[in-house]
Amino acid sequence: MATATTYGARDHARAQAGTKAGTMPVVPATDWPDPPCEAGHLVWAETVAGGGYTHRAVARGTEIRLTDPHGDACAHLVLHADGRPWERLNTADTVKVQWNAYLGAGHLLLSGQGRVLASLVTETTDGRHDALCGTSTLARNTARYGDGAPHSPTPAGRELLKLAALKNGLEPRDLPPSVSFFQGVAVREDGTLDFTGSAGRGGSVTLRAEQDLTVLIANVPHPLDPRPEYHSTPLEVLAWIAAPTAPGDPLWDATPEGRRAFLNTAEFLATRGTR
Template sequence: MATATTYGARDHARAQAGTEARTMPVVPATDWPDPPCEAGHLVWAETVAGGSYTHRAVARGTEIRLTDPDGDACAHLLLHVAGRPWERLNTADTVKVQWNAYLRAGQLLLSSHGRVLASLVTDTTDGRHDALCATSTLATNTARYGDGAPHSASPAGRELLKLAALKNGLDPRDLPPSLSFFQGVVVREDGALEFTGSAGPGGSVTLRAEQDLTVLIANVPHPLDPRPEYTSTPLEVLAWTAGPTAPGDPLWDATPEGRRAFLNTAELLASKGVR
């Protein structure tokens, strides 16, 4: 076999260079061919394969654009404050504090401490997202597809998020319910959840980090997706340096609840010497 020796294995590995470019991070990110920002500002450029995951620590003010190029991505997102993992995305507060179960541009992703983790600044999908169902689990994927282990043909979202968490010093207990982008769910009049699916190829959302964050993303089918096959297409992730939301920005004062969350965030940052 060509890989039976160390030299053969090395030559085989080097021969793969470039063959997985569509599902690997671009390093450096500034080599991305068509950046959505000023030259030199791109800090993260990656295409996440269906059934895979990614993670990154980003600075306050970073803007992160998620894009569904082919129409069957589903980005299951978790956010933790960098260095303070006990403050993390709280989907229940994100929904109830803002009196809205549906994610749209202009809404805030809130922590369990009433602070803003990220702002949803743009959305081209007409709100085809979900803040209610969280991601798939080992048990549900095993029952549905025959397996849900992270290295199987049908990995579960929670199993992949566990791997992403471990690579950032986080434990499974640090993983709350996630948000899902690009596959929608609505609540019917009788209270049942209805899967509305994708808005189609090319949809994107842009998030703005309002604190230093650890970002975890699993790209797997939505747990309510009715298709019998495990269907998940690539997810594009681009991030660039920008600036956080500041007083005077329309988003800061869009609602009384949002303004209070921004003030809570600003107070914490001020106590750390951050303005």
């Protein structure tokens, strides 16, 4: 079909209606086959290409399931309180406050304000996650693969997160270090890090939004992945309507530190008229 004229370009574009690719959002999300929630509750369904990114604003209580279907995804995640970019994921406090550098079910993703942004409800990957290294950079990918630009064959995670941020009114200065799911590290006695790799195909984690959030995700290789080639397979993202953690939930009282973070969150939200 000729696209040299405006009419030709329009007709070509319209002819793509209904075309489906292996990595793309499903709109409406409720068309996703075999949803993991009640019918009609799915609000986000997407397959993110290896070397790709995604972003979405989600409501408090939304549950987000990330899945690694092929065993070589690595989801680098950044969270912001929606509309308040100064309240964002703080990986240092997430590790320090909970006395644990290894993320797993029951752990909380904390902001620098001492409040809970999201809780890690379930995971099936034997803790193959990372709250220490952040994501890859333009300089590192250029030195390692020859390029790290966002539209190159080997994009860096920070470059993709910049694009996701800009599409939500955020700037590069608003990007804190990310956490990574599906590729892990272990800390040696001398403080150096060992890359522990992936738990394999089909692993998943489910996060619960404890505030209205802006979610940014880059699916790129972990910066400590020792393989010389750029390996990154698709990531599945599903989110559905649920309820935030409340008093009486075992997660609320799992640790004294976590309970205080939940109380801080509840008090802040109450002053804004949110219960």
